[in-house]
Amino acid sequence: MNASNGTARTNIAIRGLIACAGLLLALLGATLSQQLSTSNGDSSVVALVNQQPISIKDADSLALELWALPYNKLSADQRSTAVQLLIDQELLLARAKALSLTTTDPGLRKVMAAAAINQITNNFLQQPVTDTQLREFYQTYGSIFDQPKKIAVNALRLTSKSSIQQAQIMLAEGKNLNHISQSLQLDPVLPPNLLSIPALHRYLGASLVSHIEKLDQDQISLPLQKADGLYYVQVTAIQKARTPSYQTIRQSIKAEYQRRGRDIALSNRLNQLWQQADITTHQPVHNSPVMSSPLINSSVATEGAQ
Amino acid sequence: MKRSDQLSLKLLALAAATGIALGGLEANGWWQDSRSLPTDSAARVNHTEIRQLDYQRALGLMASGKRSPLTAEDRILVLERLIQEELLVQYGIAQDLLRADRKVRSAVLQSVLAGLDVQARAAVKQDSDNGLQDYLIELRNSADIQIGGQP
Numbered sequence: 001m002n003a004s005n006g007t008a009r010t011n012i013a014i015r016g017l018i019a020c021a022g023l024l025l026a027l028l029g030a031t032l033s034q035q036l037s038t039s040n041g042d043s044s045v046v047a048l049v050n051q052q053p054i055s056i057k058d059a060d061s062l063a064l065e066l067w068a069l070p071y072n073k074l075s076a077d078q079r080s081t082a083v084q085l086l087i088d089q090e091l092l093l094a095r096a097k098a099l100s101l102t103t104t105d106p107g108l109r110k111v112m113a114a115a116a117i118n119q120i121t122n123n124f125l126q127q128p129v130t131d132t133q134l135r136e137f138y139q140t141y142g143s144i145f146d147q148p149k150k151i152a153v154n155a156l157r158l159t160s161k162s163s164i165q166q167a168q169i170m171l172a173e174g175k176n177l178n179h180i181s182q183s184l185q186l187d188p189v190l191p192p193n194l195l196s197i198p199a200l201h202r203y204l205g206a207s208l209v210s211h212i213e214k215l216d217q218d219q220i221s222l223p224l225q226k227a228d229g230l231y232y233v234q235v236t237a238i239q240k241a242r243t244p245s246y247q248t249i250r251q252s253i254k255a256e257y258q259r260r261g262r263d264i265a266l267s268n269r270l271n272q273l274w275q276q277a278d279i280t281t282h283q284p285v286h287n288s289p290v291m292s293s294p295l296i297n298s299s300v301a302t303e304g305a306q
Numbered sequence: 307m308k309r310s311d312q313l314s315l316k317l318l319a320l321a322a323a324t325g326i327a328l329g330g331l332e333a334n335g336w337w338q339d340s341r342s343l344p345t346d347s348a349a350r351v352n353h354t355e356i357r358q359l360d361y362q363r364a365l366g367l368m369a370s371g372k373r374s375p376l377t378a379e380d381r382i383l384v385l386e387r388l389i390q391e392e393l394l395v396q397y398g399i400a401q402d403l404l405r406a407d408r409k410v411r412s413a414v415l416q417s418v419l420a421g422l423d424v425q426a427r428a429a430v431k432q433d434s435d436n437g438l439q440d441y442l443i444e445l446r447n448s449a450d451i452q453i454g455g456q457p
Contacts (some may be wrong), residue, residue: 048452052405061408083453089415091445093404096414102404103354103395108413113391115407116398273393280343280350285386 046071047083049090058086117266124265125258137257138246144256145249150194152237153212154178155204157189159229167232177220177234189231194239208233348385351392356385364388 047054059071062082067074074082102108138145154177158164163184170180181188190203200209208231211221215235224231246253274287343350348361364384369376403410422438 046454048450050450087446087451088442089411090405091442091449092415092418093411095445096418097399097404101414101417102399102410105417106360108410108417109391109395111410111413112398112403113394115403115410116394116401119398119401119403119407269397270390270393273397274389277352277393277396278350279352279389281348281385281389282343283382283385285349285382285389287386287390 047087047090049087050094052090052094054083054086054090059083062086120266120269121262124261129254129257134250134253134257135246138253141256142243145252146241146243147239148196149241150196150239151200151212151235152192152194153190153200153204154181154192154234154236155189155208156181156184156186156232157229158184158186158232164230171220171232176218177232178236180232192236194237204231204233349389349392351389352396354392354396356388356392361385361388 044056045053046056046059056071059079059082062085063069063071063074063078066082067078069078071079071082096102102112156167156177158167163186166184167180170183175183178192180186190200195203197209197213200212204212205226208224208226211224212233212235215221215233217235217238220234221232224233271287279285344355346358347355348358349356361384364387365376365381368380368384372380398404398407398410404414405411419438422441
């Protein structure tokens with residue numbers, strides 16, 4: 001009887017000791033693990049402030065800013081100064097976080113939201129874009145890269161009887177409008193280079209442009225009377241509407257792909273955050289419609305899952 | 307086992323189960339959901355409330371840029387934008403952009419330093435730098451700092 005009692009007491013004591021050991025391990029385990037890792041000489045950390053590491057990368061950034069040198073090239077005094085500065089910064093940042101400054105200060109909220117947007121869009125931009133993806137995008141959205149029809153025009157605006165008579169004489173002699181304009185020392189009515197139809201409208205107005213569109217290259221129009229003078233117009237070059245080849249505008253295609261992809265990545269992330277959040281309002285609200293493109297979603301899906 | 311012991315055990319089990327159930331409900335936000343939104347809040351996003359004051363201010367900004375009066379759709383759009391901003395702020399905090407993003411880090415430090423400067427001037431200290439140094443000394447004394455990862 002006494003032996004069994006003794007054994008039972010021993011068992012209870014052993015169980016108690018094991019339980020205490022487990023409890024101690026659970027309470028101190030995280031600290032022990034961190035101390036082990038730091039005592040192994042974690043060279044990526046220059047300091048720990050309330051267990052928040054200050055990395056070599058942070059030290060390098062500060063050293064470059066202050067002395068235009070990387071951290072490992074600094075003197076001992078400079079390193080000490082840099083580390084102290086970083087420690088002070090971390091203390092202040094931790095204090096700001098404890099005071100919830102970034103959630104309450106309107107200016108800091110804007111900066112934080114902008115930084116979040118930058119991170120989301122930069123995560124997308126860092127993803128490599130393959131040639132296949134760009135070609136598929138170009139084939140689907142090729143119309144946005146179309147170059148419109150352009151026309152190069154010479155125009156004469158004649159306001160005096162004498163200039164009209166002289167112009168008509170030179171036209172009869174077969175002179176072109178450029179020659180006549182120089183002879184009569186007239187100011188150019190519009191730039192001589194290729195211009196789109198909307199640009200021509202801005203310079204000459206709709207009625208003149210409608211005549212221009214009927215002319216062939218080098219053809220000179222009949223005299224066209226407008227309120228501000230008598231016009232002659234001559235088409236000097238025509239460039240038809242065209243879609244440039246993939247190779248010639250590959251950079252533009254990539255830029256447009258990335259521009260749309262950034263917007264989609266941000267939209268997807270916001271939708272994800274909205275769906276995961278607990279949102280209460282007095283009136284029904286919903287997140288903006290998801291921007292999507294079947295060609296870009298495969299890329300941003302990876303970003304959205306991060 | 308005595309009846310009183312059995313009763314005690316049952317009560318203990320019941321209390322534990324109730325506590326676990328309430329804890330689970332609170333973790334899932336059911337308790338929060340069941341609370342109605344106060345009238346001085348325009349919205350609540352994950353336990354953070356968007357004040358009516360801020361909502362009205364945002365409406366005022368929008369109205370100043372419009373020639374016609376605000377419509378119901380405008381009001382909803384403004385509220386949605388405020389909610390989106392709050393979601394982004396919470397996302398930024400979760401991603402520790404306070405430390406990782408240079409602009410946020412710089413802005414927060416400037417804000418903290420400006421606040422210390424204001425406090426120092428309010429206390430009629432001639433040299434506001436002393437106020438900052440004193441504050442930093444206080445923070446350092448209350449922190450666990452290890453240089454090079456070593457104590």
